Amino acid sequence: MLDLRSHVSRIVSSANQLALSPGDFHSPRAADTMAASWRRCMEGYRFDPAAKFRIEAVSDAELKLQREAHDELIQFARPEIDAMFGAVSLSGFSISLGSLDGYIITERANYNPEFYSEVERAGTAWAEQSAGTNAIGTCLIERKPVGVFTNDHFFYEFSALSCASAPLFSPDAELVGAINISIRNPELQRETLKVVLGLTTGLADRIGERMFRQAFRRNYILKFAIGPVDHGLIAVDEDFQLVGLNHAARELLRDRLQLARVRSLWAVFERDHRLIDLARLAGAELTLHLQKGGDALSVTLSAPLEGPATASRHAGASADAAPQSPPRARPAAPTPAAPPRLTARGLSLDDCAGADPRMATNVRFVRRVLGGSLPILLLGETGVGKDAFARAVHEESPRRGGPFVAFNCASVPDTLIDSELFGYGSGAFTGARREGSPGRLVEADGGTLFLDEIGDMPISQQTRLLHVLESGEVMPLGSGRPRRIDVQVVAATNQDLESRIGQGLFRQDLFYRLAGAVIDIPPLRERADRRELIEAVLARLAEGKRLEIAPDAMALLMQHDWPGNVRELRHVLNRALHICEGNVVTARDIALRTGGRMPGSQASFGRPPFAPAPAACMAGTGAALGGPLDSGTAVGDTGAEVEAGSARHAIASAERDAITATLARCGGNVKAAAAALQLSRATLYRKLQRYQIVH
Numbered sequence: 001m002l003d004l005r006s007h008v009s010r011i012v013s014s015a016n017q018l019a020l021s022p023g024d025f026h027s028p029r030a031a032d033t034m035a036a037s038w039r040r041c042m043e044g045y046r047f048d049p050a051a052k053f054r055i056e057a058v059s060d061a062e063l064k065l066q067r068e069a070h071d072e073l074i075q076f077a078r079p080e081i082d083a084m085f086g087a088v089s090l091s092g093f094s095i096s097l098g099s100l101d102g103y104i105i106t107e108r109a110n111y112n113p114e115f116y117s118e119v120e121r122a123g124t125a126w127a128e129q130s131a132g133t134n135a136i137g138t139c140l141i142e143r144k145p146v147g148v149f150t151n152d153h154f155f156y157e158f159s160a161l162s163c164a165s166a167p168l169f170s171p172d173a174e175l176v177g178a179i180n181i182s183i184r185n186p187e188l189q190r191e192t193l194k195v196v197l198g199l200t201t202g203l204a205d206r207i208g209e210r211m212f213r214q215a216f217r218r219n220y221i222l223k224f225a226i227g228p229v230d231h232g233l234i235a236v237d238e239d240f241q242l243v244g245l246n247h248a249a250r251e252l253l254r255d256r257l258q259l260a261r262v263r264s265l266w267a268v269f270e271r272d273h274r275l276i277d278l279a280r281l282a283g284a285e286l287t288l289h290l291q292k293g294g295d296a297l298s299v300t301l302s303a304p305l306e307g308p309a310t311a312s313r314h315a316g317a318s319a320d321a322a323p324q325s326p327p328r329a330r331p332a333a334p335t336p337a338a339p340p341r342l343t344a345r346g347l348s349l350d351d352c353a354g355a356d357p358r359m360a361t362n363v364r365f366v367r368r369v370l371g372g373s374l375p376i377l378l379l380g381e382t383g384v385g386k387d388a389f390a391r392a393v394h395e396e397s398p399r400r401g402g403p404f405v406a407f408n409c410a411s412v413p414d415t416l417i418d419s420e421l422f423g424y425g426s427g428a429f430t431g432a433r434r435e436g437s438p439g440r441l442v443e444a445d446g447g448t449l450f451l452d453e454i455g456d457m458p459i460s461q462q463t464r465l466l467h468v469l470e471s472g473e474v475m476p477l478g479s480g481r482p483r484r485i486d487v488q489v490v491a492a493t494n495q496d497l498e499s500r501i502g503q504g505l506f507r508q509d510l511f512y513r514l515a516g517a518v519i520d521i522p523p524l525r526e527r528a529d530r531r532e533l534i535e536a537v538l539a540r541l542a543e544g545k546r547l548e549i550a551p552d553a554m555a556l557l558m559q560h561d562w563p564g565n566v567r568e569l570r571h572v573l574n575r576a577l578h579i580c581e582g583n584v585v586t587a588r589d590i591a592l593r594t595g596g597r598m599p600g601s602q603a604s605f606g607r608p609p610f611a612p613a614p615a616a617c618m619a620g621t622g623a624a625l626g627g628p629l630d631s632g633t634a635v636g637d638t639g640a641e642v643e644a645g646s647a648r649h650a651i652a653s654a655e656r657d658a659i660t661a662t663l664a665r666c667g668g669n670v671k672a673a674a675a676a677l678q679l680s681r682a683t684l685y686r687k688l689q690r691y692q693i694v695h
């Protein structure tokens with residue numbers, strides 16, 4: 001282990017020597033991985049390697065939310081983590097699972113304080129932007145296994161640790177997190193860490209395989225070795241049409257898939273008639289050799305775990321989808337590309353889930369609580385489908401025969417919320433209806449009450465609502481008689497409730513009461529099934545008319561970052577279908593709002609150098625500037641006018657302005673700005689990326 005002075009000078013000189021063009025913070029060569037990360041730390045995040053560092057950690061409540069959001073990933077990872085921990089239980093050895101944001105969400109460790117440090121506990125923030133060079137954070141950025149030996153950590157505080165992390169990919173080949181092994185042992189050799197890195201990569205491979213086999217449980221699966229611990233997995237239907245490829249298989253077969261624009265397994269391997277017969281007969285698993293470009297590859301074929309899927313020629317690995325478009329994570333769907341079912345009642349829970357793994361987890365989770373009295377809290381940006389989800393919950397719950405009552409806490413004036421929500425007796429106040437009003441809570445008795453924009457509810461009504469939820473009784477104003485009610489409460493917000501609690505604007509006890517089951521609905525830009533969702537929304541809008549999306553239009557739609565989410569997508573497609581010629585929507589018909597995420601972006605809002613590719617794109621004509629969200633108002637889903645400059649936009653806009661101003665005041669120093677804004681550094685980095693603020 002180096003002393004502090006040598007540590008700092010090694011980092012600074014290596015980062016400076018790294019021959020990269022300005023702004024290129026990603027190194028193509030493995031040997032440069034550390035130096036590239038150090039350089040990101042100094043130039044991108046403006047960290048000082050000599051500075052004292054304290055790891056950030058989320059609160060227990062936030063950790064609980066994180067765990068709920070990653071419920072499925074934890075379920076798949078935990079048995080493998082436990083098995084590995086049981087096999088290699090050494091002092092100073094811990095295994096942890098990091099979320100995509102770099103938080104440790106579960107861990108196994110020897111908690112002997114001699115070897116265990118608080119920095120390894122669940123809830124700590126290891127995103128590189130938060131903790132500097134480290135195995136979890138750097139692996140998540142590099143999307144490859146990364147070992148970080150003692151002083152390779154950017155901050156000196158971590159130099160007693162050596163860590164190895166490997167990325168975890170979903171069945172759709174999306175990065176979903178990282179698995180990490182840490183060792184706190186001064187005797188550890190750099191060479192030994194390489195072995196540990198192999199163990200970690202094998203662990204990630206096995207967790208990925210569990211997820212893949214579950215997702216494609218109705219398909220035949222071919223498995224073949226790619227490296228000493230890596231495996232390619234390919235799911236096919238009974239006609240040997242490709243249904244899914246894991247990340248390793250996609251990487252290996254990338255050229256072939258791209259060139260051939262394949263759907264069939266026989267474009268990857270040479271046709272083998274034995275395989276067809278064997279697959280039909282296969283009761284379990286068999287190993288055979290398949291020819292691939294002159295080489296014989298040993299492949300294990302396993303039969304479906306559940307009843308075989310019907311032929312699915314529309315599978316994700318279709319001609320124009322492979323390999324960028326992930327295969328479907330829900331192989332059970334008989335016609336995977338079919339649009340969601342449109343009923344008079346709207347979307348079902350399966351429709352809301354589409355083929356997105358995070359949404360599938362959400363739906364599985366919410367189904368477990370339906371029928372009980374646990375309140376459900378829906379979180380997500382504007383337009384992601386919280387309202388649609390709430391209605392689908394009602395339709396699937398045992399209360400579906402009862403009323404569904406929606407109450408928007410932001411659209412009713414504060415002074416009327418009391419009477420509207422809790423009701424009032426006859427003659428309770430001047431202007432009241434003579435016969436009184438039962439109020440929305442009582443109206444929802446026996447059914448579901450959807451409290452939209454709960455984050456905007458004034459604090460005094462929050463107190464009353466909390467009382468109702470705790471007692472199960474409503475006391476209408478001036479009636480003197482409480483009324484018992486039996487209601488499934490579903491609340492929703494796009495606000496950061498934790499920070500509202502911090503500002504004293506939201507009651508913490510109400511939050512805990514509402515957060516019985518927390519469902520985090522991902523924004524459209526993060527959904528793995530974007531392509532299918534785009535097609536489904538168009539099909540739904542086209543009402544039976546057959547319409548196609550030309551590849552150039554699809555490319556625009558896939559690149560856009562959708563600040564208004566599915567609602568914005570609907571507006572864009574609705575406009576396109578009315579102006580397109582014939583049955584094909586082309587790029588000329590697509591008008592996308594350009595610039596920052598919220599209206600009124602300033603020129604200074606760009607993309608941090610390490611952020612994903614810019615999402616803004618513009619159709620060939622100047623019409624792009626006249627996109628629906630620019631027009632000031634937009635026609636809402638129910639036909640009502642929705643203000644584009646609504647309270648939500650104003651809040652986001654104010655937040656973005658406050659961040660920009662604070663950063664400027666702090667000379668671009670993120671740490672100082674985070675302290676001034678009373679945000680954790682990780683949260684501020686997330687917001688910088690969200691608002692695309694260059695600092």
Ligand SMILES: Nc1ncnc2c1ncn2[C@@H]1O[C@H](COP(=O)(O)OP(=O)(O)OP(=O)(O)O)[C@@H](O)[C@H]1O
Pocket residue numbers: 340347351352353354380381382383384385386387388389452494533536537566567570637
């Ligand atoms: N999975 C989906 N498939 C098709 N359409 C969808 C899907 N999810 C949402 N939509 C549509 O997108 C639009 C916006 O959805 P919704 O109103 O539920 O969003 P929201 O999150 O509640 O918005 P807000 O935050 O503004 O209240 C609606 O027209 C809805 O029908």
